[in-house]
Structures are given as C-alpha cells and as structure tokens.
Amino acid sequence: MDDVISLGVGEPDFVTPWRVREAAIWSLEKGLTTYTSNYGLLALRTEIARKHAERYDQNYDPAREILVTVGVSEALDVAFRALLDPGDEVLIPEPCYVSYGPCVRFAGGVPVPVPTRAANRFRVDPDDVAARVTPRTKAMLLSFPCNPTGAVMGREGLQALVDLAVKHDLYVLSDEIYDRLSYDAPHVSVASLPGAAERTILMNGFSKAYAMTGWRIGYACAPAHVIEMMMKIHQYTMLCAPITAQLGALEALKRGDRDADEMVADYDRRRRVFVGGLNEIGLECPLPGGAFYAFPSVERTGLDGESFAERLLKEQRVLVVPGGVFGEGGVGHIRCCYATATEKLVEALRRMKEFVSSL
C-alpha cells in the first residue's frame, strides 16, 4: 500500500546525534573492538552513576551496583530470571509494553495484570495492586512514563506503591526508559523514594532520549547482591554489551545532553499539535505527560480499537496500533506514536478527521 502514514512504530524518527555516531566510528577506526568487563566499561558505569546522582540524587556504586546490558530488554529478562522462582508472581499494570508478560513467563513466573483506567489517567491505584497480592507475589513492575498510554505518576502516587512493596516485601522493577521524555513535570525516579532503593531494580537506557534504539545498550542499577545475581546470568549469555555501543553511550552521557534536550523539545511541540488535533476530531485524549504516544479512546465512533485501526488503514492509509494488544484495558483505544515529522502528523490528522466524519 502506497503513501501510508505510520503512527505505529515505537521509536524516534531522529537519527542518533552525530557526536555519538562519530565517537563510535572513531573507536572502530582506532581498533577498540575487544570484550569489556561483564559489568560494562567502568568509565560508562561511572558516568551513569554521575548522571543518576545529578538528576535523581541517587548514589549507585559504579563498581558493584550498575550492570550495562544489551538494552533495557536484556536487563528485564536477566532481572526476572535472577529474581523469580518457578510460579512466582509479578504484578504488572496494564495496558503496558508487550514484552513484560512474556519475559516473566520465560523466567518461569506468572504475570498478574493490574488494571489502570483512562478515568485515572492510566495511573496505578494502590488498591488495585493490594487486591492482587498473594503469598506468591515476588515483584511489582512499574513503567513510567508509560508505553502505550503516555501516563506519568507523581511522587505521592509512586510512594504509595513503594509503601505497598515494603509492606509485602516485594521487589520493584522500574523501567524508566522514557524518563527524559517528561514534559509537564520533572520525572520522579522510583528508586529515589524512601524505602525503595534496597528493593528496586532501576532500568534505563539510551534508545529514546538519545535515539539509539538499534545500538542495543541499556543498564540496570540495583543493590549489589541483585546486580551480582543478574551478572551471573549475563556473563554466560551476553558476556558484555557491545563495546562500540558502550562507547557511543558514554559520549551521549558526557556530551549529548543538548542533543537530547532538543529532541525532547521537539516531541513536546508535536505532542501538543497532535493531541490537540485528536481532541478536535472527537477522539478524546487527555494530554499525556510523557513518552511519545497518544492513547485516545475511539469509543465515540462505535468501533473497537481493532476495527478502527483496520478501517483507518484501508480507507485513509494511516496506521495506528489497536490498544487491545497492550492489555485488556487498551480495548477501545488506539496507540498513535507522534515521533514523526510534524507535516506527517498534520496530514495524518486530516485523514483521520475525514475517516471519523465518514462513520
């Protein structure tokens, strides 16, 4: 099909900033192609620790409390395998990223979905979590800003969840890959909250903030004994993250802040244009506080998410993702990624308006 505008891909439309690419190219020219420490280059871990101290007042020891991984994807996988005994349960708020449930299952665990609702801006209600805790619950997975909903949570809301984790002695896995894509309020990092540090596996990376999706580079910060457990698996499966990607990530942290800030400013502008447009069409969508997704309800059209997406593609050549793939709570919604050129967003809105009017 020609001329399709895709709002379906979950990655930045920016290329990795040149200075990051150049640093990596230079490292290859210089012949830096060996294995690194299993934990990752110490220089990178040191920079990660510095960044987290600067932004979130966290004090991770680069020598023992940080593990550089092949993307946050690997950090999640290794964390679940390290923490879960067969049959252990993990509370996972949904709608959520499609990998979480399967990763828990690969590790022999049981994913327990926790509903979040549009009426509460897709934030997690501690009562919904508490109601689902059992003697087999091992961990709670949080992911804010959230894919697909764009939801963010503030200090109070997150503290309530941390308090629950403390009460039931649960681990907290916090996927904060969209931390820098927080628009209206500064990002609250779960691991900074009272009671959290000793039980939180904080995961982050470079894919979204620095447009390094294909580089496959991320990290986990956690108490030393957890990192050690994760490292035991990581050392046999991955050995280490690619050195070239690590060096690129190091450059991103040292000198890539302005590039990242500019990209985020651009996402913010597009967010307002696009979400404003959706509401004008009648696809109700409160302004999401983070990430680069809009998750409007299509209920007013009488169609469910899947039918809406299918017909929109066929009739107007605009691609969106039906919300149902992200969990029960997503049915009746569609996910639109606004990480694409403003002209394309404007044209997509025009076509969506035509489509909705035709129903």
Added chain:
Amino acid sequence: MSREHDDDLRAKVLHILEKDARVTPDRIAAMVGASEDHVRALVEACERDGLIRSYRTRVDWEKAGEPRVFAFLDVAAQPERGRGYDRIAERIFRYPEVHSVYLVSGSQDLRVVVEGRTIQEVATFVAEKVATIEGVRGTTTHFLLKKYKDDGDLFVDDPADPRLAVSP
C-alpha cells in the same frame, strides 16, 4: 509562455522571498504581475527542487538575552585521492554546532563557522573533535568579537532616514 519568461518570473519571485520570506503569494503575485496560483505552484516547485533550501528567522540572540559565541576556524587539511576534502568536511559538518563548512582557495583550508555557549565550549569542541580528525594538519580559531553586518543584516545602529517629511 516561453521558457525564458518562466525563468525570469521565477528569478523575480526568488529575489522577493530572499529578502522577506513572509511575503504572501497574493502579494508576490501583485508585485510580479502573475496569478496567485501560478506563484504558489512556482514556489512549491522551488521548494521541491531545492532552489529554496529553507526559510529562517534571523534572531539577534544577544538582544534576546542569550549571547552566543561564534568562531571562524581555518582547518588545514590533507586532500585525499578520489575524495578531495569531502571526508573531512563531512566529519565536521555533521555536528549541529557547526553552522558552515566551506572549501576556500588560497591555502588548503576548510573554513568552518562554529557556534557555542561559551568560548570554553567552542575551544573544547575544536580541540577534541575537529583538530583530532585524521587528515587535519592544524586548526586556527578566530573568535568573533563584534558583528557589524551579518548575512545582509546590520547589527549596528543605522541612521534613520534623514530626509525631511516634507521637502521643497
């Protein structure tokens, strides 16, 4: 309409837009004696074909309270068989803080314009990222001290039109 006439009209339109990008198609049409539709089509074609590279707003950031540091670099570079200075030029021009890269006659020089927030920032950039490129033999950095005229805009006070409102 003859080819010559079209080219002539196009040149007129481009001259107008070059001075003021915000002139509307209907105003341009009146100025050049063509229809508004014809002007719109012409401008769109120029955008598509790269005759119009971009539309910018020229901002006096110092007045806006955000002074910038500019530096002009002379980069002495070793040309390469088959690629000339292209590889080195590309390595430099891809940085967003690099405004311009030119190959100029006179010596084996690339002339580069860099923008930063502080002198330190620019100097560090040159030392770490430009001077270290393989094939670069040396750099000379000239920091901009005062702008009189930049790209056609005056940055010093222009005496107002001295003519009397009504003259004999």
